[in-house]
Amino acid sequence: MDIKTYIYETGKRARNAARIMARAETDIKNAALEKTASIILDRQQALLDANQIDMHTATEGGLNMALLDRLELTPERIDAMADGLRQVAKLEDPIGNMTKLKQQPSGIKVAQMRVPLGVVGIIYESRPNVTADAAGLCLKSGNATILRGGSESINSNLAIAACIHEGLVAAGLPADAVQVIETTDRQAVGELLRLSEFVDVIVPRGGKNLIERVSSEARMPVIKHLDGICHVYIDDLANLEMAVKIAYNAKTQRYGTCNTMECLLVAEAVAKTVLEKLGPMFEQAHVEIRGCEKSRKLLPGIKAATEEDYRTEYLAPIMSLRIVKNIDEAMDHIEVYGSHHTDCIVTEDQQRARRFLREVDSSSVMVNASTRFADGYEYGLGAEVGISTDKFHARGPVGLEGLTSQKYVVIGDGQIRQ
Amino acid sequence: MDIKTYIYETGKRARNAARIMARAETDIKNAALEKTASIILDRQQALLDANQIDMHTATEGGLNMALLDRLELTPERIDAMADGLRQVAKLEDPIGNMTKLKQQPSGIKVAQMRVPLGVVGIIYESRPNVTADAAGLCLKSGNATILRGGSESINSNLAIAACIHEGLVAAGLPADAVQVIETTDRQAVGELLRLSEFVDVIVPRGGKNLIERVSSEARMPVIKHLDGICHVYIDDLANLEMAVKIAYNAKTQRYGTCNTMECLLVAEAVAKTVLEKLGPMFEQAHVEIRGCEKSRKLLPGIKAATEEDYRTEYLAPIMSLRIVKNIDEAMDHIEVYGSHHTDCIVTEDQQRARRFLREVDSSSVMVNASTRFADGYEYGLGAEVGISTDKFHARGPVGLEGLTSQKYVVIGDGQIRQ
Numbered sequence: 001m002d003i004k005t006y007i008y009e010t011g012k013r014a015r016n017a018a019r020i021m022a023r024a025e026t027d028i029k030n031a032a033l034e035k036t037a038s039i040i041l042d043r044q045q046a047l048l049d050a051n052q053i054d055m056h057t058a059t060e061g062g063l064n065m066a067l068l069d070r071l072e073l074t075p076e077r078i079d080a081m082a083d084g085l086r087q088v089a090k091l092e093d094p095i096g097n098m099t100k101l102k103q104q105p106s107g108i109k110v111a112q113m114r115v116p117l118g119v120v121g122i123i124y125e126s127r128p129n130v131t132a133d134a135a136g137l138c139l140k141s142g143n144a145t146i147l148r149g150g151s152e153s154i155n156s157n158l159a160i161a162a163c164i165h166e167g168l169v170a171a172g173l174p175a176d177a178v179q180v181i182e183t184t185d186r187q188a189v190g191e192l193l194r195l196s197e198f199v200d201v202i203v204p205r206g207g208k209n210l211i212e213r214v215s216s217e218a219r220m221p222v223i224k225h226l227d228g229i230c231h232v233y234i235d236d237l238a239n240l241e242m243a244v245k246i247a248y249n250a251k252t253q254r255y256g257t258c259n260t261m262e263c264l265l266v267a268e269a270v271a272k273t274v275l276e277k278l279g280p281m282f283e284q285a286h287v288e289i290r291g292c293e294k295s296r297k298l299l300p301g302i303k304a305a306t307e308e309d310y311r312t313e314y315l316a317p318i319m320s321l322r323i324v325k326n327i328d329e330a331m332d333h334i335e336v337y338g339s340h341h342t343d344c345i346v347t348e349d350q351q352r353a354r355r356f357l358r359e360v361d362s363s364s365v366m367v368n369a370s371t372r373f374a375d376g377y378e379y380g381l382g383a384e385v386g387i388s389t390d391k392f393h394a395r396g397p398v399g400l401e402g403l404t405s406q407k408y409v410v411i412g413d414g415q416i417r418q
Numbered sequence: 419m420d421i422k423t424y425i426y427e428t429g430k431r432a433r434n435a436a437r438i439m440a441r442a443e444t445d446i447k448n449a450a451l452e453k454t455a456s457i458i459l460d461r462q463q464a465l466l467d468a469n470q471i472d473m474h475t476a477t478e479g480g481l482n483m484a485l486l487d488r489l490e491l492t493p494e495r496i497d498a499m500a501d502g503l504r505q506v507a508k509l510e511d512p513i514g515n516m517t518k519l520k521q522q523p524s525g526i527k528v529a530q531m532r533v534p535l536g537v538v539g540i541i542y543e544s545r546p547n548v549t550a551d552a553a554g555l556c557l558k559s560g561n562a563t564i565l566r567g568g569s570e571s572i573n574s575n576l577a578i579a580a581c582i583h584e585g586l587v588a589a590g591l592p593a594d595a596v597q598v599i600e601t602t603d604r605q606a607v608g609e610l611l612r613l614s615e616f617v618d619v620i621v622p623r624g625g626k627n628l629i630e631r632v633s634s635e636a637r638m639p640v641i642k643h644l645d646g647i648c649h650v651y652i653d654d655l656a657n658l659e660m661a662v663k664i665a666y667n668a669k670t671q672r673y674g675t676c677n678t679m680e681c682l683l684v685a686e687a688v689a690k691t692v693l694e695k696l697g698p699m700f701e702q703a704h705v706e707i708r709g710c711e712k713s714r715k716l717l718p719g720i721k722a723a724t725e726e727d728y729r730t731e732y733l734a735p736i737m738s739l740r741i742v743k744n745i746d747e748a749m750d751h752i753e754v755y756g757s758h759h760t761d762c763i764v765t766e767d768q769q770r771a772r773r774f775l776r777e778v779d780s781s782s783v784m785v786n787a788s789t790r791f792a793d794g795y796e797y798g799l800g801a802e803v804g805i806s807t808d809k810f811h812a813r814g815p816v817g818l819e820g821l822t823s824q825k826y827v828v829i830g831d832g833q834i835r836q
Binding site: 019022023096102104106108110113115117118200201221239242245246248249250253335344353355357358359361362363364365366367368369370372373374378379380390391392393395396397405406407408409410411412413414415416417 | 792828
């Protein structure tokens with residue numbers, strides 16, 4: 001079978017499975033998740049063996065250490081995968097929920113009912129645990145899934161998929177509800193992105209190149225995450241001790257994550273006090289600061305920030321710094337240079353807090369908390385298939401609800417239109 | 419200024435206006451709507467004069483009667499436009515609403531806040547009242563709007579836009595919050611569809627050609643409405659008198675609307691009784707029926723339906739008809755041939771009604787009511803910018819809420835991540 005036909009057939013099977021998944025009862029879906037979790041634990045050795053083949057090929061191919069680490073399965077990671085599926089089983093099932101039921105003047109009752117999106121395509125790189133995580137969320141939200149992992153993790157992914165298939169079938173659900181694309185040929189991605197007939201949404205997870213390719217080629221909606229250029233603004237009415245703690249945590253708790261602070265904005269009136277504390281702390285943590293002219297007078301050792309710096313997601317121990325007049329200048333900076341991901345104000349002033357929350361146009365807007373909290377688990381969503389920086393449909397961490405939609409339901413007793 | 423620059427500047431101004439609109443208070447937005455309504459009424463003669471120029475050019479250009487009728491402004495239509503704006507002023511403002519506020523184990527409080535999408539581009543044909551309707555909904559939902567009407571209605575649209583600008587300014591809002599593109603050059607549409615930097619969503623309203631062009635060229639999300647191939651399924655457990663009334667109304671109340679029934683499905687067991695009544699009624703209404711083989715035995719006068727018929731949105735006094743075994747066969751037919759717009763079951767059986775509501779994957783699913791109710795006004799949304807047949811973001815009639823999104827709001831008191 002050629003690749004075009006293979007992907008078409010995969011999509012068609014997914015669509016058929018999606019109809020069954022859409023009407024599956026909650027306990028059946030939960031049984032599939034629980035059974036898959038048990039099978040994954042039982043099959044630990046087989047998963048490690050499959051992963052060893054991938055690790056071997058990747059090492060030979062010269063994959064770098066960071067990527068090798070992401071690729072590796074360990075007994076702990078396998079436990080975590082199973083545990084993740086059990087957590088998803090415990091989440092409330094959004095499907096079938098009716099809201100806003102209201103009788104209209106004509107006598108019809110109108111409500112909105114939450115329904116699955118249908119077929120979710122997920123294109124990801126390296127980490128094989130995404131196979132189980134993403135499949136679990138899609139399964140619980142009544143969708144069928146087509147997973148396309150990185151070629152370096154193909155054996156691991158197929159071994160995990162085999163566990164999921166058994167779990168689905170044991171619960172009486174179709175194995176086709178979760179399909180892993182079995183070829184590593186890159187043409188498969190292109191074919192998948194054109195398959196709008198059968199695929200309702202694509203979620204790319206990986207580096208910027210992947211996301212840009214998917215966004216430009218996909219003929220269906222994409223839930224995507226571009227840059228995370230996150231800001232902390234320390235207001236002159238902030239609790240400065242708290243502000244220092246939050247800014248330091250937002251930058252240093254982890255460097256490579258999308259919700260890490262990349263730019264610190266400080267109100268002029270408190271800049272001296274704040275930077276006298278934060279400067280040495282960042283220096284000790286080996287964080288390179290690139291600052292505006294004013295800030296360089298307070299922290300003479302630091303580099304000058306360029307325009308480009310303010311537009312950069314470093315994902316590294318580097319940050320930019322700007323002293324601003326007030327909340328307005330801070331919000332203007334965020335609007336111009338930010339990526340609408342996560343931005344925080346530290347202030348004790350309720351009115352400014354409210355203004356920031358309402359006016360800053362980002363998927364997560366925070367008052368007095370580290371930007372590192374922008375995360376599905378921390379928000380109580382249980383897990384996330386990704387964080388969306390788009391405004392359309394799902395915004396911010398995308399959990400079960402982001403994989404659903406609402407349709408209108410009308411219940412009448414014979415009403416006709418006059 | 420060339421057209422590319424003109425559209426770019428229009429987009430940039432809209433983005434700036436959008437920031438102001440996003441934080442505008444409800445009473446200010448309502449004042450702008452009320453003032454615009456008054457100005458439209460005061461300016462009746464000027465609007466009629468501008469419309470006369472368009473009507474004259476269109477008549478000379480040989481526009482057909484139906485389109486001329488859509489283009490024409492009358493005193494009654496001007497009253498309706500003003501009234502529509504006042505109705506929108508009365509709708510609840512969705513912006514700023516916080517939902518799902520919940521404290522997480524870390525101590526942070528997480529909620530979702532409803533916010534505008536930003537800049538909404540609307541591309542429409544002929545009917546000048548869309549200028550006021552769409553602008554009103556966008557204004558109330560805190561968005562800025564760029565409107566591109568048909569070239570045949572340019573003078574009418576600009577005259578209406580002038581009223582809106584005065585209304586906005588009188589209320590202290592920026593005139594740029596509603597901009598009508600002043601050139602009729604078709605290049606302007608292409609430029610607008612590429613302007614993803616400033617335009618957050620495009621809503622095309624018009625014929626299939628327009629919608630297909632917009633869908634394929636737009637670099638931003640599109641809220642669109644494709645076919646309305648709506649079904650009524652008469653179950654064997656239906657109240658047959660009610661079923662006949664609903665099917666007749668769904669087809670004949672208006673022929674040219676997207677929520678008109680295009681295909682009737684009847685359960686075998688009741689087909690004879692139902693068609694003996696409905697056949698003559700449709701005949702008398704001059705509705706041409708194209709039926710399956712079985713139905714042609716019961717209604718010998720009718721034409722045979724082809725595969726193509728079942729996939730056709732007639733928008734005319736023509737309909738297809740198929741006798742099916744049961745609800746399963748009906749739902750299969752709807753899945754294969756339908757357009758996921760609006761589908762109805764007539765049945766007295768609660769369980770079948772629930773199955774149909776849950777399993778039929780359409781933006782509106784109905785029990786015992788005419789498909790003609792699928793409409794923003796009938797659903798209590800007040801008005802609609804369109805009906806979406808997509809599953810992503812807004813589904814079904816798109817009112818104020820469909821022009822908004824939800825962001826996450828996090829309120830802490832100094833929490834950092836461990």
